[in-house]
Amino acid sequence: MLRFLTRRLLSAVLVLFAVSVLSFLMFFALPRDPVTAMCPKNCNPARLERVRQELGLSDPLYQQYVGYMKGIFVGRDLSSALGGHCDAPCLGYSYVNSEPVTRTITRVLPVTLSIVLPAAVLWLALGVGLGMISALRRGTLLDRLAIGFSLAGASLQLYFVGAVLLLVFCYTLHVVPVPHYTSIWSNPLDWADGLVLPWVTLAFLFSAIYARLSRAQMLETLSEDFVRTARAKGLSKSTVYGRHALRAAITPIVTIAGMDVGAALGGTVVTETTFGLQGLGRTVWDAVREGDLPTLMATVLIAAVFVVVANILVDVLYAFIDPRVRLR
Amino acid sequence: MAPPVPEPDPAQSQPYLAVRDLTVRFDTEDGVVRAVNGVSFSVRPGRTLCVVGESGSGKSVASLAILGLHNPRRTRLSGQILVGGRDVVGLDEKQIRTMRGRSMAMIFQDPLSALHPYYTVGRQIVEAYRVHHPSAGKAEARRHAVAMLGRVGIPQPDRRFDRYPHEFSGGMRQRVMIAMALVNHPDLLIADEPTTALDVTVQAQILDLLADLQSEFNTAIVLITHDLGVVSQVAHDVLVMYGGRAVEQGTVEQVLRRPQHPYTWGLLASVPTLRGDPDADLTPISGSPPSMINLPAGCAFHPRCRYAGETEGRSTTEIPLLRPAGEPDHLVACHLSDADRARLREHEVTPTEVA
Ligand SMILES: Nc1ncnc2c1ncn2[C@@H]1O[C@H](COP(=O)(O)OP(=O)(O)OP(=O)(O)O)[C@@H](O)[C@H]1O
Numbered sequence A: 001m002l003r004f005l006t007r008r009l010l011s012a013v014l015v016l017f018a019v020s021v022l023s024f025l026m027f028f029a030l031p032r033d034p035v036t037a038m039c040p041k042n043c044n045p046a047r048l049e050r051v052r053q054e055l056g057l058s059d060p061l062y063q064q065y066v067g068y069m070k071g072i073f074v075g076r077d078l079s080s081a082l083g084g085h086c087d088a089p090c091l092g093y094s095y096v097n098s099e100p101v102t103r104t105i106t107r108v109l110p111v112t113l114s115i116v117l118p119a120a121v122l123w124l125a126l127g128v129g130l131g132m133i134s135a136l137r138r139g140t141l142l143d144r145l146a147i148g149f150s151l152a153g154a155s156l157q158l159y160f161v162g163a164v165l166l167l168v169f170c171y172t173l174h175v176v177p178v179p180h181y182t183s184i185w186s187n188p189l190d191w192a193d194g195l196v197l198p199w200v201t202l203a204f205l206f207s208a209i210y211a212r213l214s215r216a217q218m219l220e221t222l223s224e225d226f227v228r229t230a231r232a233k234g235l236s237k238s239t240v241y242g243r244h245a246l247r248a249a250i251t252p253i254v255t256i257a258g259m260d261v262g263a264a265l266g267g268t269v270v271t272e273t274t275f276g277l278q279g280l281g282r283t284v285w286d287a288v289r290e291g292d293l294p295t296l297m298a299t300v301l302i303a304a305v306f307v308v309v310a311n312i313l314v315d316v317l318y319a320f321i322d323p324r325v326r327l328r
Numbered sequence B: 001m002a003p004p005v006p007e008p009d010p011a012q013s014q015p016y017l018a019v020r021d022l023t024v025r026f027d028t029e030d031g032v033v034r035a036v037n038g039v040s041f042s043v044r045p046g047r048t049l050c051v052v053g054e055s056g057s058g059k060s061v062a063s064l065a066i067l068g069l070h071n072p073r074r075t076r077l078s079g080q081i082l083v084g085g086r087d088v089v090g091l092d093e094k095q096i097r098t099m100r101g102r103s104m105a106m107i108f109q110d111p112l113s114a115l116h117p118y119y120t121v122g123r124q125i126v127e128a129y130r131v132h133h134p135s136a137g138k139a140e141a142r143r144h145a146v147a148m149l150g151r152v153g154i155p156q157p158d159r160r161f162d163r164y165p166h167e168f169s170g171g172m173r174q175r176v177m178i179a180m181a182l183v184n185h186p187d188l189l190i191a192d193e194p195t196t197a198l199d200v201t202v203q204a205q206i207l208d209l210l211a212d213l214q215s216e217f218n219t220a221i222v223l224i225t226h227d228l229g230v231v232s233q234v235a236h237d238v239l240v241m242y243g244g245r246a247v248e249q250g251t252v253e254q255v256l257r258r259p260q261h262p263y264t265w266g267l268l269a270s271v272p273t274l275r276g277d278p279d280a281d282l283t284p285i286s287g288s289p290p291s292m293i294n295l296p297a298g299c300a301f302h303p304r305c306r307y308a309g310e311t312e313g314r315s316t317t318e319i320p321l322l323r324p325a326g327e328p329d330h331l332v333a334c335h336l337s338d339a340d341r342a343r344l345r346e347h348e349v350t351p352t353e354v355a
């Protein structure tokens, strides 16, 4: 286990290193002058030159990279116009937002986490639960309803569902406030109140996929020989389904869920835009539109970290579930 | 299980399992699968019945019906299955569940897929023990499971207890299955091709083990197999199935040495002999097994039977009934007359080759 973790962490570091080098090259080594790309509209040559100086853009590329990475791990000194010393993890300075990128990220990341994590719990519970029930009640009315639900979820678009829910529950019935973000630490109730619509929307759409997946998995598992053996032993239905079938059926779902959550944490652009929440996804979107390279670079790295960490977690979880998987 | 048994007077010991006129049909999209059609047999405690027949002849379906393991919504069952005097046909799931694993247990063909890959073998055996001994503590159940693992010949059972199925060899896995099936000392054991996946040496060990356990617990055994070698080794009685019907049944002596049905002759002729002439031709039965949805009219075997023409057309119109084949308890379902069969058999098989 320890050896596995060390190895996985090492390879994760390698992956992240590669991602950072590649994205750095892409953003800073493009033929387009990054300063112009970064500069807000009215840029005179003098200002351009100052930005170039402040960002150290005349240094050789490798030096810039080392400087950037150093900033992440131990912090670095930016020019005094940019606020002087920038503590680790320093992700550079955004002229577009006129603030260090780290400050932007610490502001928007909790928003995305608050949207995605509770929504993920909801969609997994709902999706897997529904899928299992409809597999066990195969062919009944309940099963058909569940299938209809998943079809609806799979064919609807997030912005559409989001807009309808907003219109109905927020603007017409006034049962929920306009989506907004409050820190969970300062006011948990308001936090939940402000995010319940995005949760429900995400949960509806994703649980549709998970319901279909779990139903198929469960049906397949129910035809396995070991389920027959469990019944032949005289076990009760709930034990056969719960302990024997569910455990085997859930394994592939864990993998997919890990990937989905990891990817969603990297930003839920559509959700955030639909509900007007300023999370990581909106930030990426704005950065792309405005050519805010330092912010973009930082969000790419963060998304990569989420995906890599989710991967490791999935592997560890998998090994806990399936003894045939060896962590080596 | 060896044929010469010290037998209590058979007339006095009641059969533990008595199947009467069992019919199993599945409703499928392609039509009704007539998997088992009016089969009757019985097994007494301490005795072994071997069920033989080609792939698809309904052997597994019949045995699963005894444990009530078919999906009731798509399966139509009729007839009687008396287990210890109690008819399990039509019994609801709750009631039959208390009998599974205790009155009747089953060993499946492929022990790797039949054991749960995520649980240790010990845990799976303990689970089987505790369903029927709910008051037993963990430690007691473990003791029983370890003892059973030792009993089926698994070395260091105490340590193997905590291993997973994939860490065992095929033969050891089958022993685990046997331990799991026998941990509650069931009165009836159904073994569906328990040794097909194993090599010959291991197969012999497993069969010996079953024989030992049978004489210890006086278990009634139904053993399903393709292998007539196995039959000659372990059976007291034999049931030959074709197209979901019993075509011949009797004692192992009768069926292997004095077979009456042309299909049985075919089965015997396709067995490699151990003693006979190594160059002698093996003659597999020509043609292929019938469709269970559209069984041939009349005798289901007639399209493949060389003597179908000698029945004055009855073989294609009339389903032959099981009737006495001359000796007591020996039954055959064939339109040929006793005299014809006796004459034809001479040319077909030299039955001593197998038995
Ligand atoms: N659940 C089911 N639904 C529909 N048809 C089935 C079902 N189970 C078995 N059958 C069919 O019933 C017939 C008998 O099957 P069965 O498994 O009893 O054969 P078998 O004699 O055990 O063969 P083998 O030696 O290959 O195990 C086959 O034609 C099979 O396709």
Ligand SMILES: [Mg+2]
Binding pocket: B059, B060, B061, B192
């Ligand atoms: Mg079978």
